[in-house]
Amino acid sequence: MDTTLTTNKSFSVPLSLRLSGSALKIIAVLSMVTDHCAYFLMEPDTPLYNVMRCFGRIAFPVFAFLIAEGFAHTRSRTRYFLTLLGFAIVSEIPWFLLNGYDGTHNVMFTLSLGVAALAIFDRLCEHGPLCCFSILLMCILTWWSGVDYDWRGVLMIAIFYMLRKQTIIPWLSRHHVCFPSQAIMQILFTFPFMMHYGIAGAVLASIVIFLYDGTRGNIKGAVAKYSFYAFYPLHLLLIYYLSEII
Numbered sequence: 376m377d378t379t380l381t382t383n384k385s386f387s388v389p390l391s392l393r394l395s396g397s398a399l400k401i402i403a404v405l406s407m408v409t410d411h412c413a414y415f416l417m418e419p420d421t422p423l424y425n426v427m428r429c430f431g432r433i434a435f436p437v438f439a440f441l442i443a444e445g446f447a448h449t450r451s452r453t454r455y456f457l458t459l460l461g462f463a464i465v466s467e468i469p470w471f472l473l474n475g476y477d478g479t480h481n482v483m484f485t486l487s488l489g490v491a492a493l494a495i496f497d498r499l500c501e502h503g504p505l506c507c508f509s510i511l512l513m514c515i516l517t518w519w520s521g522v523d524y525d526w527r528g529v530l531m532i533a534i535f536y537m538l539r540k541q542t543i544i545p546w547l548s549r550h551h552v553c554f555p556s557q558a559i560m561q562i563l564f565t566f567p568f569m570m571h572y573g574i575a576g577a578v579l580a581s582i583v584i585f586l587y588d589g590t591r592g593n594i595k596g597a598v599a600k601y602s603f604y605a606f607y608p609l610h611l612l613l614i615y616y617l618s619e620i621i
């Protein structure tokens with residue numbers, strides 16, 4: 376029996392190493408919690424702090440990738456956007472408690488604006504210059520508003536979505552584009568943005584994304600989905616209380 380899943384003609388990955396969407400979510404959440412614990416609760420520039428922060432750099436690229444996948448598969452893109460935006464607003468309370476009024480805003484706003492950028496792309500993709508200009512305006516908005524990961528985060532989400540095989544296939548015959556591997560293409564074009572936040576974390580995030588098998592995994596249903604969203608503000612609130620005790 377063949378135990379590999381072929382990603383292109385010359386490369387295959389053992390099925391035992393492939394990761395579902397649920398596995399990617401768990402890895403991203405663990406990475407995020409590790410990163411925030413180091414940043415808010417530990418002394419900087421210690422060996423353990425640096426290792427934890429490095430592992431923490433996995434989180435956002437994987438979340439960005441999952442947002443692109445989620446946008447492609449959701450039944451209601453409007454609800455998807457409003458859900459992310461709602462949790463972003465709620466998350467501002469623990470974000471403010473941890474960071475004070477420093478002009479920044481939590482990453483859920485970045486993810487929701489990323490979804491808005493994807494909606495713009497889908498609506499205007501036939502009008503190349505207008506589409507590019509609209510996404511550029513969205514990036515300027517994220518930079519101006521001070522959301523976490525700013526314009527790089529939104530571009531990362533957009534690139535992950537644009538280079539999905541299902542998104543790019545209609546353009547292949549028209550432009551004679553070779554599409555050797557979806558994951559490799561996505562990683563190559565997003566890696567410069569990942570690298571801005573640390574090269575080791577970018578490499579680790581790229582490995583996780585490359586191992587995605589395209590399946591949803593065992594974490595399903597509305598309760599599980601909203602629990603993942605709610606975990607973000609709840610874990611920030613818990614870290615705030617721990618920081619007050621420590």
